[in-house]
Amino acid sequence: TMITNKLLRAIIMGPPGSGKGTISERIVKDFPMKHLSSGDLLRAQMANQTAAGIAAKKFIEDGQLVPDDVMVELIGNELGGIASQSWLLDGFPRTVPQAEALIEKEPIDTVLHLDVPFEIIIERTMKRRVHLGSGRVYHLEFNPPKVEGKDDVTGQPLIQRDDDKPETVKARLETYQRQTQPVLDFFSDRGVLSVFKGSYSNEIWPKVHKFLATKMKPLQYTDYGTS
Ligand code: G5P
Ligand code: MG
Numbered sequence: 708t709m710i711t712n713k714l715l716r717a718i719i720m721g722p723p724g725s726g727k728g729t730i731s732e733r734i735v736k737d738f739p740m741k742h743l744s745s746g747d748l749l750r751a752q753m754a755n756q757t758a759a760g761i762a763a764k765k766f767i768e769d770g771q772l773v774p775d776d777v778m779v780e781l782i783g784n785e786l787g788g789i790a791s792q793s794w795l796l797d798g799f800p801r802t803v804p805q806a807e808a809l810i811e812k813e814p815i816d817t818v819l820h821l822d823v824p825f826e827i828i829i830e831r832t833m834k835r836r837v838h839l840g841s842g843r844v845y846h847l848e849f850n851p852p853k854v855e856g857k858d859d860v861t862g863q864p865l866i867q868r869d870d871d872k873p874e875t876v877k878a879r880l881e882t883y884q885r886q887t888q889p890v891l892d893f894f895s896d897r898g899v900l901s902v903f904k905g906s907y908s909n910e911i912w913p914k915v916h917k918f919l920a921t922k923m924k925p926l927q928y929t930d931y932g933t934s
Contacts (some may be wrong), residue, residue, distance in 0.1 A: 715740065715793040715923050716813055718800075720891065721821030723879040724828040724835070726908040727797045728844040730821060733912055734795055737925050741789045745782060745798035747842035749773065750868070752781075754839055767870050770878025772801060772886060779808045786813065793923065801887040806894070817922060818894040819915060822904040825880055832876045836865040849908075909933050 717740070719727050731742045749767060752760030759781055763773045772778075782799045800806040809815065834847040838858035845852050845865060853859050870879065894900040901918060905911040909931050916928055 714791075716796075716816050717794070717919075717922075718796045718815060718818045718894075719821065720801075720818060720887070721823060722825060722828060722883045722887075723876060724832045725821040725823040726911065727821060728842065729850070729908045730819075730912060730915055731795055731797050732843065733929065733931070734915065734919065737916060737927050737929055738793075738919055738923060739926060740793040740795045740923075742795050742797060742842075743782070743785055743789065743799075744842055745778065745796075745801075748781060748785065750837075750839060750842075768875065770870060770875045770882055772882055775802055775804045775808070778805055782809075783812065800890055801883075803889050803893055806890050810897075815894070815897075815899055818900045819918075820891055820900055820902045821911060822902050823911075824906060827906055828880065829873055829876055832868075832871045833873065835868065835871055837868060838863060838865055907934065 719731055719734075721727050728744065728747075731744065734740060735742045749760065749763050753764050753767070754760070759777060762777060766773045778799060782796070786794070786796075800809050831846065831849075834849075836845045836847065836852070836856075837843065838845075838861065840861065840863060841858070843858060843860065844850070852865060854862070856865055857863065858865055870876070891900060903911045903914050903918075905914075910933055912931055913933065916925065919925070
């Protein structure tokens with residue numbers, strides 16, 4: 708394939724805890740793209756107690772989806788602000804109506820599906836810690852912070868997400884199966900879906916990098932090993 712300078716509009720999908728945040732951080736380090744995570748955006752809105760944040764809170768804590776109209780509006784506004792750049796959408800769309808609303812406004816070039824088995828997800832989310840301000844994600848063993856409980860870059864405290872309790876994670880997985888899996892078919896039918904199957908981010912990462920490098924010129928390749 709010929710690599711052009713055209714902007715790339717990409718989506719990263721996968722079940723809760725599949726590594727969307729982890730792989731996205733790696734992508735934006737090696738490719739000139741902007742990462743936009745719907746979950747990070749909602750958590751920031753909740754922390755700031757905005758109207759959208761207050762409306763979203765009860766859905767998130769129950770492992771349910773925030774209503775489509777709220778999400779379409781929120782993400783539409785954000786995408787407007789980064790229209791001149793290549794971007795990577797993480798966590799949106801996650802219903803077919805959201806996908807339909809998105810493709811009406813934005814041509815989607817590629818959708819990366821992280822196909823990670825559900826069994827390993829509960830443990831991962833229990834040991835996850837996040838930095839609210841940036842969305843940077845850690846894991847007590849897989850990717851521990853340099854200083855316990857502190858973000859590597861800012862030194863600010865790390866938190867545990869309210870929706871990472873095992874019973875909420877189970878609800879999120881069910882929500883994913885029921886409402887988000889159909890979105891995979893939606894993009895597959897449109898010929899833009901690429902599947903990356905694996906249990907570990909380090910195993911998936913080199914394949915994602917190689918694939919994206921056929922679409923846009925990488926800045927570099929960061930090697931994290933393969934196990
Ligand atoms: P979010 O924030 O989009 P989810 O559930 O889709 O939440 P989540 O939980 O953020 O996805 P992730 O980003 O896929 O997971 O995974 P991650 O954070 O990178 O990795 C998980 C953990 O595993 C981390 O600790 C990481 O370090 C570790 N890890 C990664 N790879 C490995 C590995 O190889 N090995 C090991 N051992 N560990 C690893 O959405 C949250 C809520 O917001 C609402 C919904 O209520 C949703 O539930 N929401 C929306 N509602 C409606 N519409 C939308 N579009 C919405 N978007 C968000
Ligand atoms: Mg995430």
